[in-house]
Amino acid sequence: MPPRANIEELVDGPKNFRRADIIRTVEKKDNDSDQHPWYIVVDNKVYDIKDFVPDHPGGAVILTQIGKDSTDAFYNFHPDEAIGILANYYVGDLAPEDIITSKEGFTQELREYKEFFKKRNYFNSSKLYYTQKVIHNLIIWAISVTILAKFGDNLFGILLSAAIMGLFWQQCGWLSHDFLHHQVFDNRKYNDLMGSFLGGVCQGFGPTWWKDKHNTHHAAPNVHGQDPDINTHPILTWSEHALFDIFDPEMNANLLPRWVSRFMVKYQTLSYFPILCMARISWCIQSILFVLPNGQNGKPANACMPISLTEQLSLGIHYVWYFYIFSFISDWKLGFTFFFASQAICGLLLALVFALNHNGMKILTEKEAQEMDFFIKQVITGRNVIASNPKLQCIVDWFCGGLNYQIEHHIFPALPRHVFHKVQPIIQTLCEKYEIPYHKTTFLEGTKEVFNRLGQVSAASRKLT
Incomplete structure (x- = not known):
């Protein structure tokens, strides 16, 4: 029996909901979350998910869908059998006058292409491809450690080893991303285990911390106030919307003194690359804090994600092997150089690609995102990266870990990266059609576009001053 079903509903049949009432759920949740249901719509059926949120495997990302038609978001992030779990929270249907029955349009064609790609086995990963990717990554690690062991007493050896270690961490980031998006195995537990090995043991990033952050980004890309990837002000400020948090005297959203925040925004084009170099250290600290007993303080109590012992052990093992290899270094000054160089190079290599994915693209308000088609939102906020010379495209694909096909990845997040090049022309043609x-x-x-966007926001901040 649905948790919120009552006798009247059982006698009279499912309740009909108007779409406007579903949308107003967002306002009611923000004003008094304990007194009102949290509705979402999937396939024109209405579900009250409030009681499900604490048990949602994906954590707080589900909160971004309250008050929305979540049909495409639901099927993008879940296996088909998940609809059986959601059925326990069914409370009614959309009113007939609010049901969209059109079989034409961009979204419908994408749904049809998804079924076509399934028939072509595009969603079935090549285990050989991912096996060689993992082996190649471990070879990169072995090269870095071997150089450190043989030349740990001179600066050149230290810097070379650090650069290769930074590359190893970057490539592990892309691979753990694939596994944690469940692109590789049908059994999600195997994907999560590989995510703990590549993300935790190898790279030092907690898979649960990453999922909590990254899944929300996928659900609300470039949505101001929802997407954690652009919620970086005043360290980096990507839109005029965020400036209100710094310049509005009634806002007090920043931990830094207001004059420091304003200074950072005004000169963020100068601090951009140094900040990227510090990105990995910041993410490592966040991962450690997230797995601690109080690491999710500040999140809604019913949206905290359970942390497994496997994940905690994986992070511990990472720091055991990482600090062990410092025994190969002859003195503390070279050790400090290796630490800072490896962290900074990895941060730069990761963040340069991350920034190209969405930064500098259109940023939506929550109201705009509420009214926008799910797939259109994924397309207009993403940026694909291509090689200036088509012969070099394989290098771009390798360095970016397939994330250079950002639009295709956001439309089909469970699609293995080795087939992105097959679907990209189809998606581009479909976008042009509509x-x-x-x-x-x-x-x-793309990097220039990102840099120019930072400059535009800096210029706007000077006018506000």
Whole structure:
């Protein structure tokens, strides 16, 4: 029996809901979350998910869907059998006058292409491909450690080993991303175990911390106030919306003194690359804090994610092997150089690619996102990266870990990276058919776009001053 079903509903049949009433759920949740239901819509059926949120494996990301038609988001992030779990929270249907029955349009064609890709086995990963990727990554690690062991007494050996270690961590990031998106195995437990090995043991990033952050990003890309990937102000400020947190005298959302925040925004084009170098250290600290007993303080109590012992052990093992290899270094000054260089190089290599994915693209308000089609939102906020010379595309694909096909990844997050190149022309043609902006650029041009966007926000901040 649905948890919120009552006698009247059972006698009279499912209740009909107007779409406007579903949308108003968001306001009621923010004002008085304990007194009102939390509705979402999937396939024109209405579900009250309040009692399900504490048990949701994906954590707080589900909160971004309250008050929305979550049909495409639901099927993008879950296996088909998950609809059986959701059925326990069914409370009614959309009113007939609010049901969208059109079989035409961008979204419908994407749904049809997804079924076509399944028939072509595009969603079935090549285990050989991922096996060689893991082996290649471990070889990179072995090269770095071997150089450190043989040349740990001179600066050149230290810097070379640190650079290769930074590359190893970056590539582990891309691989753990694939496994934690369940692109590789049908059994999600195997994906999570590999995510703990590559993300935790190898890279030092907690898989649960990453899922909590990254899944929310997928559900609300470039949505101000929801997407954690752009919620970086005043360290880096990506939109005029965020400036209100710094310049509005009634806002007090920043931990830093207001004059420091304003200074950082005004000169963020100068601090951009140094900040990227510090990104890995910040993410490592966040991962450690997240797995501690009080690591999720500040999150809704019913949206905290359980932390497994496997994940805690994986992070511990990472720091055991990482600090052990410092025994190969002859003195503390070189040891400090290796630590800082390896962390900074990895941070730069990761963040340069991350920034190209969405930064500098259109940023949506929560109201705009509420009214926008799920797939269109994924397309217009993403940026694909191509090689200036088609012969070098394989290098771009390797360095970016397939995330250079950002638009295709956001539309089909469970699609293995080795088939992105097959679906990319189809998606671009479909976007052109429906006149939906599809943006792709080279690595250098995309970085310039990101840099220019930071400059535009800095200029706006000077006017506000």
